[in-house]
Amino acid sequence: MTLLEARDLQTRYGPGCPRCVESTGDRAGTNQCPHCGSVVACADADLSVEAGEVVGIVGESGSGKSSLAELLALERDDDATTAGEVHYAGHDGNLLEVDYETRHDLRTGEIALVHQHIRDGLNLEFTGGGNVAEKLLSAGQRSYEDVRARIRELFDETEIPVARMDDPTSTYSGGMQRRVQIARALATDPDLVVLDEPTTGLDVSVQARVLDMFRRVQREEGVAAIVVSHDLSVVRLLADRTLVMRHGRIVESGLTDRIMEDPHHEYTQTLINSVI
Numbered sequence: 001m002t003l004l005e006a007r008d009l010q011t012r013y014g015p016g017c018p019r020c021v022e023s024t025g026d027r028a029g030t031n032q033c034p035h036c037g038s039v040v041a042c043a044d045a046d047l048s049v050e051a052g053e054v055v056g057i058v059g060e061s062g063s064g065k066s067s068l069a070e071l072l073a074l075e076r077d078d079d080a081t082t083a084g085e086v087h088y089a090g091h092d093g094n095l096l097e098v099d100y101e102t103r104h105d106l107r108t109g110e111i112a113l114v115h116q117h118i119r120d121g122l123n124l125e126f127t128g129g130g131n132v133a134e135k136l137l138s139a140g141q142r143s144y145e146d147v148r149a150r151i152r153e154l155f156d157e158t159e160i161p162v163a164r165m166d167d168p169t170s171t172y173s174g175g176m177q178r179r180v181q182i183a184r185a186l187a188t189d190p191d192l193v194v195l196d197e198p199t200t201g202l203d204v205s206v207q208a209r210v211l212d213m214f215r216r217v218q219r220e221e222g223v224a225a226i227v228v229s230h231d232l233s234v235v236r237l238l239a240d241r242t243l244v245m246r247h248g249r250i251v252e253s254g255l256t257d258r259i260m261e262d263p264h265h266e267y268t269q270t271l272i273n274s275v276i
């Protein structure tokens with residue numbers, strides 16, 4: 001079953017002009033319009049995600065991965081002008097055009113975003129449990145006991161010591177903070193989790209443990225995911241299918257194994273050679 005289908009997604013920063021899209025992208029070798037100076041962070045982006053599937057988005061810094069991921073996670077950036085369509089199973093119409101309440105319901109229920117920067121996703125002054133509780137409360141849960149029980153379950157699942165749930169999140173290690181973000185994202189049993197650079201700021205050994213944990217939970221829960229990373233090894237570990245972005249465009253897509261073994265685009269070949 002197709003969970004999410006996106007067509008012609010576009011995010012632009014700046015005033016824009018009629019030539020922005022044709023003057024940027026892979027062939028133009030830039031994401032900045034030479035006529036008006038706007039940055040076309042992503043354009044012409046089509047993709048779909050099946051239920052339970054993991055789709056990776058990889059590309060160098062500035063290639064537009066976060067911009068695309070934010071559109072897919074229904075995150076609004078007031079600095080940006082956006083266009084395109086996002087359709088989601090069980091909902092009519094284009095989700096980029098729905099009212100605030102519908103967007104809020106989707107984002108506290110079915111679609112969860114794990115931000116690249118911890119501070120965008122967590123309040124470090126709250127306890128670890130409090131960060132997860134906030135999400136449960138905004139999704140309508142009211143019983144104190146049920147909320148505490150769910151937090152314990154989620155801490156267990158994401159391998160955070162339950163005994164630390166009432167400690168301020170600022171006292172957690174980087175790996176634990178990332179786990180709290182994931183626990184918070186999973187709290188309302190979403191169908192889709194968007195992970196933006198899940199390994200940012202973590203040591204290599206901690207990265208591996210967080211990714212292994214996420215892979216296990218993702219499979220056990222059957223939740224679909226979009227994983228954004230500049231690091232091909234992250235996408236290789238998690239993603240069934242991969243999209244490669246450059247200068248704000250998807251330049252290659254396919255099964256992750258195929259992309260790794262037989263990359264078609266010159267840029268993908270360079271990315272792969274740089275990690276081998």
Ligand SMILES: Nc1ncnc2c1ncn2[C@@H]1O[C@H](COP(=O)(O)OP(=O)(O)OP(=O)(O)O)[C@@H](O)[C@H]1O
Nearest residue numbers: 013039041060061062063064065066067068079230
């Ligand atoms: N608020 C903003 N104002 C102006 N330009 C922006 C803004 N946010 C992003 N951009 C530009 O949009 C382009 C795409 O940025 P984006 O963050 O989506 O890329 P990315 O591939 O996720 O990069 P990174 O891995 O470094 O986060 C970049 O050129 C960036 O400078």
